[in-house]
Amino acid sequence: MIEKLMRKYALSDRGAADMIKACFCVAFTNIVLMLPVAVLYKLIKDMMDNALSKSKLPMYLIMCLAVIILMAVAHYIQYNASFLATYTESGVRRISLAEKIRKLPHSFFGKKDLTDLTTTMMGDCTQVETAASHWIPEMIGSLISTVVISATMFIFFDWRMALACFWVVPVSFFAIWLSSGMEKKPPNIIRRQCLNWKKAFRSVWNQSRTSVLTIIRISIWKVLIKRSKMLKSRHSMLR
Amino acid sequence: MEKNEKINVMKIIDPYIGKSKGVLTLGRFLAALSAIIALIPFYDIWKILKAALDGGERSEMSSLGWQAVIFTAVSMILYICALWCTHIAAMRVQANMRSSLMRRILTLPLGVFDQAGTGKLRRIFNGAASAAETYIAHNLPDKAAAAATPMGLLVLFVIFDWKLGLICLIPVILAFACMMRTKGKVIQQKMSEYQNALDVMSSEATEYVRGISVVKIFGQSVDSFHRFKRSIDDYSSWSVTYTKLMRPSMVGYLTFVNAIFAFIAAAAFVLIKGEITNDIILDFTYYIIVTPLLTVTLSKIAYSGEQEMTLIDALRRISGILEIEPLPDAENKAVPKDDSITLDNVKFRYKENSEMVLKGLSIDIRAGEHIALVGPSGGGKSTAAALISRFFDVTEGAIYVGGVNIKDIPQKELMKKISFVFQNSNLLKTSILENVRLARPDASEKEVMKALEAAQCMDIINKLPNGIHTVIGSKGTYLSGGEKQRITIARAILKNAPILILDEATAFADPDNEALVQAAMEELSKGKTLIMIAHRLSTVTNADRIYVLDDGVVAESGDHEELMQKKGIYAKMFDDYTRSAEWRIRR
Structure with missing residues (x-):
């Protein structure tokens, strides 16, 4: 796996290991970001049970602080793992590229536009840098966390609710996969329009990632509705 | 970014938009509309929640649910339409920008291309055009949406429970305060230092690649590699410092923006007094659902600046080039009387405040005279030749061709009068015929052949698979430096301009080529005013007059004999030269 990454993204040993680490850090952060939902779940539950007394204040205070600290730590680790590591790696990549150029046959330099070569060398490195620090760990990490979170939801909550939350994930991936080949082919007008669709889908995918988090919160409803019926019956009994 | 440096992006883009302006406005409007409509489902959710808590009808709930789905779909379709509109406008802008930049390039002084490098120019222009495209196609609609969402959100926030709404806004304000810090002065300064490190690295990279032939011939990592490595290390360490600073x-x-939950929990303890009613539960649940939307909107706004920065950077690079004034074309439209050239106390510097390269150069060349410019490198030979062809305008003094100031001669006339052959000869990637014909597009194939013959190019033509129809640069047909120069000489012969400027190529690898180029040049210069920039002195002994340029002025002048008798710079140079030549032969 490490070797495959090294080849695909032009990484050194350490760079590949760092990238894997960054992916897991993103996944970890995403999962930590689910903890607030647990706190809120408890809050609503207490409210519905009419059990939200002042005596619970310290408990909530500690829970909230703990979660906030955990989030800060997770973000700190993730920041280090994705940004610091890639920028260190980028220096290594540029130097190894320079070494490689030095070893090319002499005739190569007579034939190639040197400006182009330099542009390629520097520009592509910057691109790979951005991809490695921003997109790739973010993408793979959120994939991991989405799978973990959705699995727990399918197991512990109503599977129909979970399905309602997560159908967007495979659909958007399918859409992106479907259109990813298109960019490689020479664009004509139809393809260009298709690319617009792709971009639209991408933004939907971005939104769906957050809406997954949102909808998970909505899954509280189910419990809510059940409770509300109980509450109502209790009220009517009182009356 | 300094305030006064701020570029109004829309203003710059405006002239390129043309008819698509309406489409762009429509696209932005649709994007904003889509963002507002995307909020409606959240109102539906509130109603569903209310119905659930109050034990409303199931059918009512599901119809509200469908309403939410429909509004989401409508919002999505509107967004796609918005993207279509902005893409149409973006493509138009990109195309217009490219063509108008290309037109502008044609008016720039010829010297700019030598100085800036054609590759760099191309990169800058293409970069700016595509940055503008991305910006218009994606950022403008997203910005419109990002501007519309907070307004809608504020309504959603305040109408239900304004106290809870305000408490939820506290972490948002804290998050923004963190974001603002990144735009502070210290960080901006670091940012510009980081940019500098990036620039240094790029130029060192160019140096490194340029010097690579030398590195290879001597088979070792020389200084350029170490310098390049150091610049990479510098850049890396700047990146790391910068990232740490931003951390x-x-x-x-990120922490504050995700900490809204804690404030909701706190609000529960602060706001709830007495019994918990369904309405309170409804409000809290609703806010739990809505607040993530706030996080998303915030992040969108926070990151929207990035693309704009890229575009501003690209536009700034462009304006750096566009600021170069085109040389004013002649107003008087005078025609030179003959083929003489006079440099009258010419002073020149490449950039304002830089050192003068020419410090009062005066040379008189009669029509038909053959002169040579010699002297140490950096003495101003090539600059003088470039000024005669009006690659740049002189800083002080004047240059006359045929008794007329070259500023008064229309560019076309001047170009008809002068042809030049440079050290590094550029051939276009097309057939040899077309390459030579550039000098005179109406020339017949026969005339081209004659010119090639005069320029001693027949051996090149004969060895190529398709003769003069061979496309240079395709399928392994590459010409050596000397061969290329002979082709450009043929070009000059075909043009047959009365004034000729030759920048003689420095050392050729093979003596055969050297002899042929020599012969070709002699053929070319027959009966013409010739200015030769000589790097090897063997070729100048026949010149009518030799000017020795040193430090931007004429140090000596005269023919070969006179200068040898003077025993000045020239005599010394010539002695050195013959000694080295002898040494070369004996070896």
């Missing part, structure tokens, strides 16, 4: 802000921002 507290970023971590703070």
Whole structure:
């Protein structure tokens, strides 16, 4: 796996290991970001049970602080793992590229536009840098966390609710996969329009990632509705 | 970014938009509309929640649910339409920008291309055009949406429970404070230092690649590699410093933006007094659902600046080139009387405040005279030749061709009068015929052949698979430096201009080529005013007059004999030269 990454993204040993680490850090952060939902779940539950007394204040205070600290730590680790590591790696990549150029046959330099070569060398490195620090760990990490979170939801909550939350994930991936080949082919007008669709889908995918988090919160409803019926019956009994 | 440096992006883009302006406005409007409509489902959710808590009808709930789905779909379709509109406008802008930049390039002084490098120019222009495209196609609609969402959100926030709404806004304000820190002065300064490190690295990279032939011939890592490595290390360390500097802000921002839950929990203890009613539960649940939307909107706004920065950077690079004034074309439209050239106390510097390269150069060349410019490198030979062809305008003094100031001669006339052959000869990637014909597009194939013959190019033509129809640069047909120069000489012969400027190529690898180029040049210069920039002195002994340029002025002049008798710079140079030549032969 490490070797495959090294080849695909032009990484050194350490760079590949760092990238894997960054992916897991993103996944970890995403999962930590689910903890607030647990706190809120408890809050609503207490409210519905009419059990939200002042005596619970310290408990909530500690829970909230703990979660906030955990989030800060997770973000700190993730920041280090994705940004610091890639920028260190980028220096290594540029130097190894320079070494490689030095070893090319002499005739190569007579034939190639040197400006182009330099542009390629520097520009592509910057691109790979951005991809490695921003997109790739973010993408793979959120994939991991989405799978973990959705699995727990399918197991512990109503599977129909979970399905309602997560159908967007495979659909958007399918859409992106479907259109990813298109960019490689020479664009004509139809393809260009298709690319617009792709971009639209991408933004939907971005939104769906957050809406997954949102909808998970909505899954509280189910419990809510059940409770509300109980509450109502209790009220009517009182009356 | 300094305030006064701020570029109004829309203003710059405006002239390129043309008829698509309406489409762009429509696209932005649709994007904003889509963002507002996307909020309606959240109102539906509130109603569903209310119905659920109050034990409303199931059918009512499901119809509200469908309403939410429909509004989401409508919002999505509107967004796609918005993207279509902005893409149409973006493509138009990109195309217009490219063509108008290309037109502008044609008016720039010829010397700019030598100085800036054609590759760099191309990169700058293409970069700016595509940055503008991305910006218009994606950022403008997203910005419109990002501007519309907070307004809608504020309504959603305040109408239900304004106290709870305000409490939820506290972490948002804290997050923004963190974000603002990244725009502070210290960080901006670091940012520009980081940019400098990036620039240094790029130029060192160019140096390195240029010097690579030398590195290879001597088979070792020389200084250029170490310098390049150091610049890479510098850049890396700047990146790391910069990232570390940004770390507290970023971590703070991300933490606060996700900490809204804690404030909701706190609000529960502060706001709830007495019994918990369904309405209270409804409000809290609703805010739990809605607040993530706030996080998303915030992040969108926070990151929207990035693309704009790229575009501003690209536009700034462009304006750096566009600021170069085109040389004013002649107003008087005078025609030179003969083929003489006079440099009258010419002073020149490449950039304002830089050192003068020419410091009062005066040379008189009669029509038909053959002169040579010699002297140490950096003495101003090539600059003088470039000024005669009006690659740049002189800083002080004047240059006359045929008794007329070259500023008064229309560019076309001047170009008809002068042809030049440079050290590094550029051939276009087309057939040899077309390459030579550039000098005179109406020339017949026969005339081209004659010119090639006069330029001693027949051996090149004969060895090529398709003769003069061979496309240079395709399928392994590459010409050596000397061969290329002979082709450009043929070009000059075909043009047959009365004034000729030759920048003689420095050392050729093979003596055969050297002899042929020599012969070709002699053929070319027959009966013409010739200015030769000589790097090897063997070729100048026949010149009518030799000017020795040193430090931007004429140090000596005269023919070969006179100068040898003077025993000045020239005599010394010539002695050195013959000694080295002898040494070369004996070996």
